Amino acid sequence: MRRFFTCRRVLLTLTSLRESRGAAMSLTAAASGFLVLLLTVPVIQGQYGWGVAYTSTQICALKGSTVEIRCSYSHPSTNEFRNAKVVERFWFTKTSNDVYVDLRTDPEYSGRVTSHCENKVCILTITNLKKSDSAEYKFRFTTNQPDGKYTGSPGVSLSVTDLQIQVSRLHVYGSYNWAEMKCQSSCRPPGHHHYIWYKNRQNIQTQTSISYSGNFNPADIFSCAVRGYEDFPSPPVLIQSQSDWGVTYSPTEVCAFEGSTVHMRCSYTYPSTTYPAVQNTFWFTKEKGGKPVDLKTDSEYSSRVFYYCYEKWCTLTISNLKKSDSTEYKFRFTTNQNGKYSGSLGVTLSVTDPRLQINVRRSTLHLNSTWTELTCQTTCQLPKYVSYIWYQNGEKKKEEQVYFHPHPLNPEDNYSCAIKGHETFPSPLVYAPKLPSVSVSSSAEIVEGSSVNLTCSSDANPAANYTWYKENQTHPLSEEPHLVFSSIQSSDSGQYYCTAENQLGRTSKYINVNVKYAPKLPSVSVSPEIVEGSSVTLTCSSDANPTANYTWYKENQTRPHGEGGIYRFTSISSEDGGIYYCKSVNKHGEINSSSLILDVQYPPKLPSVSVSSSAEIVEGSSVTLTCSSDANPAANYIWYKEDEDSPKASGQIFNITDFRAEHSGSYYCEAQNNRGRSNSTLHLTVVAETWKSAVFGSTSAFFLAIIGFSVFLLIRKKRATRQSSEPVEVPDNREQPVERDDIHYASVHFANNQTDPIYSNVRPAERRIYDEVEYAAVKFKSAGTSPRSQENGEDPDELYSTVNKPAEHNRNR
Incomplete structure (x- = not known):
């Protein structure tokens, strides 16, 4: 065993609270103090190298002062503990089921205890001492080694007096x-x-x-x-x-419980010059015939009163107190020289019901263990020898002390206490909070923007503390029974719960807050690419409570285009494209969505092709071919010539600046986008410049011949009419020739190599498929008649035209 021999001084410093005790005793506290020097006896505790040495076993201090308690400690230095390290050091006064309660965590010492350790010396300081601090204080330390822990026992006894x-x-x-x-x-x-x-x-x-x-x-x-x-x-x-006669009472006011026992004390004096002897002492409350009535002779106090007097001190004891015992008690004594005296002011006794209360203290030392202490107390000062009875769920426990440590602590249990012998006057029950009741201020709907008050209440003793939380949030919203929303918002909707907690337990209750509000700005959506002929769905959604009703509208249309939050096109067409929006409505309001552009994509329609010249295409001229097609997205254009694989040009316009005979033929334009393609054909024929003059001459002769022939026929008709209506005179000289009208012929000559007609035909067709070309031919007979013509019986004066037309099936291709 390792021994410690120390003799130290304990520094006891009285501190002033500097607070006024009332107007009658309002004083300015002085900044002063005094030392209490105590000669201490070494306290030697140790085992196998473990030890704690206290510098004093007994310390006495005044109420309100500050005390310091010192100790030193040691642990083995053997190989087993060579690397031992102290990990915890603390002072304690109580244990609960082998759990040591660190004074720093004890609510009774909160804010009044500090502990300082250096070089294996630890000092406990307690300020503002109370009488309840009178106890035995011990020091404990633990190391990082298994079983490396030690408590110095016995400890230091502290007595606090006034x-x-x-x-x-x-x-x-x-x-x-x-x-x-x-x-x-x-x-x-x-x-x-x-x-x-x-x-x-x-x-x-x-x-x-x-x-x-x-x-x-x-x-x-x-x-x-x-x-x-x-x-x-x-x-x-x-x-x-009075004239050397006197009585002093201490104290002058006493509070006691009904059914309990009370003690009242006084001291008395009388003149010492005559050397009288005290013959009689008694206590009284009443006078009869002007004389005090001894309580022992009063029937109301019969067998309940006892006196004890010794050397000018006298004590009154009254047992089995009644409420009617509440009055002023005085002491009277007489001497053998007819000297008598009574204290004019006595002791005032108040007898009440045993208004016991249970004080609950709770301290957490470790995460998985709790320490709870119940104290049976009252406003009346009870004698130290009073015993207590404790009840748990109505069942009497064996403990008969003022303190009770329930273990395990069950939140469903209740506790009470009573003074032994007065079990009919137990304290009120103490218990953990019951399941809280939660309510909302408004019995109707909770509408956004309104004021809402959530209230939580629970049956608990001691009274519960309340904390409000929102589900899935750790920080408290309120630490009061009420949670107030001055202007509640839709985001405040959700589950809330109130926690009711006291020193004996904790419980919670949930409430659902459903905030009603008008629809928020709707969100609209559609698939990013819309292809003609596909199925398309427009979706409209809005945050609203209650759920909103939806109506779809199309631009410039006042009637609903569709009903419901979802609007479907089973086979969308290009005509369905445009600007859409939806309206969200509930009983609290309505709102329109932002515009949604419906862009329907489709392949190019049949292209339209055209040529810049409406007349004949003359060799060497400039020709512009144009192609256009309705498409989404916009089409790209490529020009091809028949029987050629390579494209001639790209783009909507194709220019041929110097048109030649080899440029004649069929051209087609192909319009394409990522959705498809389509094409149309254009047929071009070139005409030489000499051909143009001959054709114009032949055409003029043709028209002159027709005019001349028409005039001839008209004149001939008129003459025939006139001859039939007038008598004809036969000339005498018949041999004289008859006069005739002159007949004018127009002769049109075509060169042999200019008999082909000039044409320009534009007709849409599929790629490399060409329509039949329609030709119009006008034929004229010459003035001379060939033998072949006479043989065929053709009239040399006949003017005719032949039009070669395609067959009916070709026309409808």
Whole structure:
């Protein structure tokens, strides 16, 4: 065993809270302190190299002061623990099922405890000491090695007390009252310090010593405090005297439970010059015939009252208290020299129901374990020997202490306590929150933009704390019972849950918030490529609550083009292209979508081809061929000549600047895009310049001949008519020749090599398929008649025309 021999001084510093205890005791706290020097005995604890040494086993401190508790520790240095490293060090006072509660995590010490460790020495500092801090404090440390942990036991016992006033002497000289009092405590610090004395709650400025030696009036109340710590005065003391006769009560007010036992104490004095002997002492509340009635003789207190008096101290004990016992109690004594005295102001007793309350403290030391402590307490100060009964779910537990540590802690359990012997007056039940009730302020629909209030409530004791969350979110929205939306939005829709929690448990309840709102701007969609003849679907959707109804419209059309959020074309055509939009409507409003352009793609239609010249194409002239086709996307154009594989040109226009005989023939234009192709044919024939003159001459002669022949026929008809209507005179000289009208002939001569007609024919056709060419031929007979003509019986004067036409089936090709 490793031993530690240390003798250290414990520094005890009293700190001032500097807060006013009320208008009657409003004082300015001084920045001062004092030391408590304690000679300590070494506390040696150790086993196999493990040890903790405390510098003191007993420490006494005043209420409101600050105390420091020191220790040093060690662990083995053997090979097994050569690499041992301390990973945790803390002070504790309590354990719960072998779980050590670090004081820094104990709510009772919150904000009042610090721990500092250096070079294997640790100091625990507790400020603003309370009487409840009186306990045994121990130090524990653990290492990173298996089983490498140790607790110094026993620890350091701390006693926290307050100041008390002791009346050492009391004298009365006529109307002059004089007393000597001392401000003392079992933890009175050594050395010279200033004290503050109060009389009737007012500061006595001239009194700064530990003792007060001065006059007083009957019924004056005194208290004292250490300067700088005026917030922690002694209990008030009432001093009553008359001509050296006096009674002092401490305390002057007592609170007790119905059915409990109470103790009231006083001290008394009387003149010492006559050396009287006290013959009788008793307590009373009533007077009969002007004389006090001893409680022992009062039937209401029969067998419930007990007196104990010793050396001018007398204690009244009343058991089985009743509410009717609430009154003022006074002490009276008499001497053998007919001396008698009663305190004019006594002790006021208040008897109430045992209003016990359970205080719940909870601290988490490890993630997987909790420590919970229940304390049975009341506003009345109970004696230390009182025993308690604890109940869990109505079942009595064996523990009879003021503290109870439920393990395991079940949120479904409830707890209560009572004073032993007064089980009929248990405390209210404490329990974890029940399943919360959640509600919404509006019983009707929740409409966007309105104010909405969600409320959460739960039956719990202690009262529950509430926190609001939205589903799938970790940060709280509110830490109050209410979650308020001043102007709720559609995005606020969803599941919300309220958590009700106290020190005994936690539970949650969900509520669905369904915000109704007018349709938002609809989104419209269609497949990116639309081909003629395919099936096409237009889709319209809008965020709305309740669900919206949809209507489709086409540009410049006031009637609905389609119903529903989906509009289908089973076989779309180019005529269906255009601008569309849909309307979204519910009972809260309506809105139109943005425009949707429906671009229908299709292959080129049959091209239209044309030539720049409407007359004959003369050799050497310039010729422009044009091709156009309706297509989406726009078509590309390629020109071909029959019987040639290579294209002649690309583009919508094909120019031939110097047209020759070899350019004659059939041309076709092919229009194509990524959806298909189509073509049309154009037939071109060239005419030489000499041919043109001959043709024009022949044509003129032809028309002159027709005119002359027509005139001849007309004249001949008129003569025949005139001869038939007038008598004919026969000339005498018949041999004389008869006069005739002159007949004019127009002769048209065609060269042999100019008999072919000039033509230009444009006709659409499929690629390399040509329509039959229609020819018109006009024939004239010459003035001379060939033998062949006479043999055939042809009239040399006959003018005729022959038109060669294609067969009917060719015409309709």
